[in-house]
Amino acid sequence: MDLFTNLATGFAVALTPANLGFCFLGALIGTLVGVLPGIAPITTIAILLPFTFTLPPASSLIMLAGIFYGAQYGGSTTAILVNVPGESSSIITCLDGHQMAKQGRAGPALAIAAIASFFAGTVATVVIATASAPMAALALKFNAPEYFSLMVLGLTGAVVLAHGAPEKAVAMVLIGLLLGLVGIDVNSGAPRMTMDFAGLGDGIGFVPIAIGMFGIAELAVTLGKPQDRKLLAFDWRELWPSKAELRQCTPAMVRGTALGCLLGVLPGGGAALSSFAAYAVEKKSATDPRRFGKGAIEGVAAPEAANNAGAQASFIPLLTLGIPGNAIMALMVGALMIQGIQPGPQVMTSQPQLFWGVIASMWLGNLMLIVLNLPLIGLWVSLLRVPYRLMFPAIVLFCCIGTYSAGNTVFDIWVMLIFSLLGVFFTKVGAEPAPFILGFVLGPLMEENFRRAMYISRGDPLVFVQRPISAVLLALAAILLVILILPVVRKKRDEVFQE
């Protein structure tokens, strides 16, 4: 019963004209950046972050969340029609989606992608609403040692699930933790590793790091590769999939959604991982796996459902525990912090309007997205005709202005430049930037809880294993690590990422 009262509160917030507008704006921008390859939702959210400062907290989060799941819709359009993933989470959709388009079935592919996303979005909204209360209740039992152990588990998960070499992901987490400590120490007031730069007093800016590593660095790397874009035409009258196709897809959609909800909650999980896993599951469980890669409609439905479910489910740990599971959620922490809200289990009770408003807006946003995407698909497609050589200078400009506006100082631009160069370096040596961002955000929180826990225990590190919840969390982290080291699993993991 409580659930309905809560959802009613949420819809009351989400349905105000202003919030509906922000939800629409988020969904619209999300679709746009989703369709356009070369600009990721994380960059967009980072650029827009400074502008949300003046908005009420609920409106700000509603819009930013809309960008994230909106990009999951938009990404599939590019994947299907151009065979270039609009987003990393739609890479897998290229395989069968583009094959379908080549066979003249682009319409049904696009429609099924949108339908699967909507279905997954609806289910994920309900899952968030039901799973949040018990999660937050559990989290209220947490004290400093438990929080520390939870973050250890989170970072371990991020390492296990990171693409590329896990030993490099560990290093990236460590660097992130270390750089996260730059700035004035809250306990003693001593400036730490600031090199006497006034601009580093509050720590290295989160916005310049995120925009530099994910925006600018990405551009500099992609521009080195040849750009090839061939748009496939599709027939308007053949947008709707046949009844047989719909029936064929339904189980795939359900499986994809379930997998997305599950993997989205995991630390390090989220949209991209969910879509890969869902595709692998479909291929393994199919009666005739050879159809996959040749235009199997399940190969579009499952990953598209999974990436949307995963995107939304990754809000669960953020909203209930205050712990970001992936780099985009780390940005959401930033969005909450500039509003003066400390993310954590108390948000649900102290800010019910914000909490439930954001959840309710997700369903409304999904509804808007299916409208935005299906009938307006022609509009999005025409955007793809804008050549990349005209688009990327605009992205550079927006990245600069976005970073500048976060603190109104060119100091941040220099910080962004340094992290852009670092981002290129990391890409070239095969180290993923996502674990770095997580470490960076969690660094100060982890130190704070570590210090507090050690203070309570009078310097005895055993406190982390003597408290049951903390011990369980650490044990889970240890199990994850052992699994990662086992050679059998490693081989399997490489296979999954190969696909």
Place this chain on the structure above:
Amino acid sequence: MTLRINVPDLAFAAFLVALGAFAFALSAQLSVGNAAAMGPGYVPRGLAILVMIYGLGLGLRALFSGEAAFPTVELRPLLLIMGAVALFALLLPVAGLAITSFAIVVCAGFASYDVRLRENALAALVLAAGAVLLFVTALGLPIPIWPG
């Protein structure tokens, strides 16, 4: 064991060691305290040492883990994109948003191998006007539009 150097891994390891050492030097004068009452230097120094040791380990492994060359870096896009960002930082305080925007779009445009002169200039003009209208006029950011 013969030396079979993995250059990207070795470069990454060297970076870790250098960063760790740098962070250690920067936090050298901070008080460490003890485990029960940690000073501001406790965690940073611990992490800096950890990063250094980890880097040394990775570096040692990279010496024998099989030959791999450093991937080629396309210098033109790298230098021009980064140059455009630096240009923004240098120009904005003196030239205002309009001129700065125009300049960095032109500069960044040349990062692409298929840049077209007139098209690029036109795009820069449109984007400069758009940036001023969107960010200063509509969103009200406190950025000067013109030099002065």
